[in-house]
Amino acid sequence: MAANDFSEIARQFVEFYYNQFDSDRKxxxxxxxxxxxxxxxxxxxxxxxxxxxxxxSLPFEKVKHQVSTLDSQPTVEGGILILITGALLVDEEQRPMNFTQAFQLMRDPSGGYFVFNDIFKLIFG
Amino acid sequence: MAANDFSEIARQFVEFYYNQFDSDRKxxxxxxxxxxxxxxxxxxxxxxxxxxxxxxSLPFEKVKHQVSTLDSQPTVEGGILILITGALLVDEEQRPMNFTQAFQLMRDPSGGYFVFNDIFKLIFG
Structure with missing residues (x-):
């Protein structure tokens, strides 16, 4: 994977993030x-x-993120902006809730990426 | 307005942006x-x-953005990340479409802000 392939990095990050979130948030x-x-x-x-x-501390035990759309753009200093829309299923609830989430990844001195910005919103209506 | 009050800058930017979009996109x-x-x-x-x-070139004449939520965070180099959820009414359509939009504002050498990143998505489902 080329280090400058921001869209592929974004895709891999999002897959890893929600798998980790849904299995063990810590x-x-x-x-x-x-x-x-x-x-x-x-x-x-x-x-x-x-x-x-x-x-x-979020008040649910089981959670499953389903990604509907994933878009990304390069930002300053080698960062990557990611915007996700999707649905969230928690515990025994049958109806998914729509959500949107924006991440900005930045690089640390070792060249790896970390989450600098993270904004999560449920969508009503 | 203090120059470092990112949330107030974000609010003013969003109000200006959608007013301008809805009256004259150019x-x-x-x-x-x-x-x-x-x-x-x-x-x-x-x-x-x-x-x-x-x-x-977007295929509508009349458009109205209604902002439901607006969140912002400071980013690197004095930038501001903004995430909006809202509804969009176009032309004579009576049913609003839900949307989400992420902006990253950065400062130019004069100290003013411009849009570095802009991702707009309609939300279905």
């Missing part, structure tokens, strides 16, 4: 850094520790 | 630069000229 910690920010619905938290604490 | 040209990228549904274009050409 395992997402390695994707965030101290300067990472998560906005989940209306609340924002800063830093890998608080972000994973927030994600782990 | 007037959006000043918000984009040569390195700006637009993804509109599944197609991407690069640069202020092609972006405004794309937006101007």
């Amino acid at each position: 395992g997402l910690a390695s994707l965030y850094r101290e300067q990472s920010m998560l906005t989940f619905e209306s609340g924002s938290v800063l830093g890998a520790g608080p972000i994973v604490e927030k994600l782990s | 007037g959006l040209a000043s918000l984009y630069r040569e390195q700006s990228m637009l993804t509109f549904e599944s197609g991407s274009v690069l640069g202020a000229g092609p972006i405004v050409e794309k937006l101007s």
Whole structure:
């Protein structure tokens, strides 16, 4: 995989992220850094520790993300912006909820990617 | 307005952007630069000229964006990431379509903001 193939990196990131989220949210910690920010619905938290604490505290046991669309663009400093739309199934609920989520990945000094920005919103109506 | 008040800048940008879009799309040209990228549904274009050409060619006369949610985060180099969910009414259609849109604003040397990234998606289902 060429390092500059942002759309392929975005696709692999999203597949990894939701598989990890849906199996063990605590395992997402390695994707965030101290300067990472998560906005989940209306609340924002800063830093890998608080972000994973927030994600782990969400009031459901079982969760499954289904990705409907995935778009990405290159950003500054080698970053990648990703916009996802999809559906979320939690616990025994039969009706999926629509969601949208934006990620900005940035590179750390080793060349790996981490989540700099993460905004998650449920869609009503 | 403090220059670092990213959420207030985001709010003002979104209000200006959709007012301009809904009254005269060609007037959006000043918000984009040569390195700006637009993804509109599944197609991407690069640069202020092609972006405004794309937006101007969309097959509707009347359009009204209604913003439901607006969230923003600071990004690298003084940028701002904005995620919007809302509804779109076009021409004489009575049923709004749901959409989500992500913008990344960056600063140009004069200190003003321009749109570096723009991803627009309709939401089905």
